[in-house]
Amino acid sequence: MNRLPRSVVAALAAVPAAALAVFFVWPFATIVSEALSGAAIRDTVTRRSTWEIVWFTSWQALLSTIVTIVIGLAPAAVVARFDFPGRGVLVGLLTAVFVLPTVVMGAAILALLPDALDRTVLAIVAAHVVFNLAVVVRLVGAMWELLPTDMEAAAATLGASRWRVFTDVSLPLIRPALTAAATVVFLFSFTSFGVIRVVGATGTRTIEVEVWRRATQLGDLGGAAVLTLLQLALLGVVVAWSTTLQRRHSRALGLRLRSPRRVPSGRSEQRVVTAIVVGTFAVVAAPLAALVIRSFSTPTGWSTAAWTDLGRTEIRPGLRVGVDPWNAVVNSLTTAVWATTFAVTIGALASLAIAAAGQAGRFLDAGLMLPLGTSAVTIGFGMLITFDVAPFDWRASWWLVPVGHALVAVPFVVRATLGVLRSVDPDLTAAAATLGASPTRAWYETVVPYLWRPLAAGAGLATAISLGEFGATSFLSRSGGETMPIAIERLLGRTGSILQAQGYALATMLAAVTVLVVVLTDRVQSFTRPTTSRRRG
């Protein structure tokens, strides 16, 4: 992998590095330097609640991550290894749950959990697990799918139990993807905002919630800046540790371009696969079913009005709600297309550069993760005071929202791609070079074909992230149309049964659009899969 000429690596790295510098580092530095003061640091550090919040944020995130990984491994394996009816839909549903607005998801979680668990930390963890299952299944699954099956088969032939095969063969091989997924889930849980506010006990605060509260409700920007830095420092340590781990555990593997998925064979295997598939369906279908039901319910009974009136401009003669669901769908899709384009371009270039650049790549790798760990309100405010003078007068430009989404989505593209890239056997590139290919050509021919699968997985996640993104969208000033999550939030923020039911109808549409997008990306992905398979070993 280190065979690419230095100049090519630098050229690859330039775009992602510049994007990160302009849209993250610069606004972040501007807002922090503007707001930070000695007094703010002193006040924050000496406030007892600061440390309680830091402690709570950390342990709930750790617990959420462990539970999500443990629960997510089984569906990841099944989705990667087996063909079964409804496989695409299952992945689509998982992703749809991932993008649900927290206000909607929270309601479902509260409805499903026994009353005794409502508003406990367990409710928070449950919500994080259901939300983030898709991250584990997609990131780990994307890697698992490319692993050669022969090692597992060999171990099984030699008499290893299924469990031994998993712990001794598969687990070490998927560790880079597992670390990547764990890092992302940890980042999401650590910076959790909506879940905490909706399902947590009242007054429960993560650092992210406290940053929002200080910056917007109390006007204490200094305190918010200190907390943002604290959050970033803590996450910086975690991200640095995880990128090191990922590098250490990466090894060259005989990756496969063709999916080795098969139909489960034998009774016990069929039973295990069925149990896992049904279980996963149940977990993700429950909140989605709750949505659909609520779009039909009113205080006085059942009604289809939310659906039949959807998109009708007038609710009563002369009375309009001002939320156009179809317009919101179009806005969301347009935004998602741009965000995905930005994220995939930046993410692909970044992964190639990181994989080829050695030590220096670690900085870019960790740097691109940072927006995930930075409070959305901080970045939103930073952009506001950074991009306010010509020629950078970009406040409220239409593309600022998709760029914000892309900042959040890039790490997913990188995580999905990098593990696979690092596993490409350097012998292949060497062989191509021996056969007379220039270094760049050799690399292009041997590395790039492995990119499509993880890039498609990354693109699917990026689209999903953009479709469901609420935080950054709500903190960036915007004009000219609401995305679906914003419109849902607005409908559910007003009194009246029609508005409530329409909010849930729109949430159902958001879930449906997401499933559709994910199923479609999977289709496209199978079309773009190269037909020439390089069989080795």
Next chain:
Amino acid sequence: MRHHRSHRSFVGLAIASAVLAASCGSGDGSDEASSGDTVAVGAPPNEPRTVTSGDGVEDVSGVTLVTYDSFPEADTSLNDALDRFTAATGIDVQILVAGDTGTMLSKAALTAGNPEGDVMWGIDNSFLSRAIDDDIFEPYLVGGIENIPSELTELVPNGEATPVDFGDVCVNYDIGWFDDRGLEPPSTLDDLIDPAYAGTLVVQNPATSSPGLAFLLATIDEYGTDGWQAYWQALGDNGVEVVESWTQAYYERFTWAGGGPTPMVVSYGSSPPAEVIFADPARDDAPTGVIADTCFRQVEFAGVLRGTPATAEARQLVDFLAGADFQNELALNLFVYPANTTVELPQEFTDHAVVPDDPRSLDPVVIDENRSAWIDEWTELVLG
């Protein structure tokens, strides 16, 4: 595009005259204010605009209206009214949604002097003092100020912003729930701590919710800065439930709208008419009622943002926002009462809304000085 230099003189004139108006008519009611008005209006709305952009070419001018996230961006009669403004003046209005009220204000404070837009809609009285301290507005006495009641205009004695609407945050109750039990709904704040109503009220966390804060302020108004703590202690003993947001309280916990267990919720005085107007199936009577004694008055303001390059257009827009045409559309779109007294309320409102005779209020300056401390104390007391 925008014309930077030509309006600087108006800025100076406006500030000078607003200060003058304030110093001669400090809070004495609308007569002085309206006489100040004739002095302060630098660019009378109907005077032809002299657009002098750099190259002398007349451009299509436009203003940006910065507002909170519940303001409709398009497709309502409120937006139609703005279109009428554009048709009449040639000034295009772009709506820029900046977030909830707190977020909007924090953004405006950060960008004071180089604002995101030209006019802001929706700062309320609990944030007003912070907005004035942060110097986000350019004083302007709106044309037609005589149509706005003096108890609203005296909240802004220096004319920093214009009161444009008001509403109340009140405890709402589920009429059917109380009827079914043959129980009389409470009628005062004191009643809420009566054991007969144990476990029947859900409120929002004042640290994170604007109606939650308004209800806390209502209790501070009633029991004083030293007495509200004991009241909340009693509310807690009586099983008050606290949630983070209005949506959760109303749509998850309230018996009427959420199928929840709690028949009383902190919401708005205009929630009962909204329940009729947005009812499915249609209905004639409100399913919920309002306890007038619990109502806290929220007043919203609009103002010219300091540093706007389009002062004259911005002022014209503020005049329009406070004028009868636009004010007419407020009730059914934002579920607030128009500040302009020449506007008649729609039937649905007069039938189902309760406008308390003497709503509770606190001085914006007092709110701003104590908000943080009160919230901390409340958190310690109720959640701690």
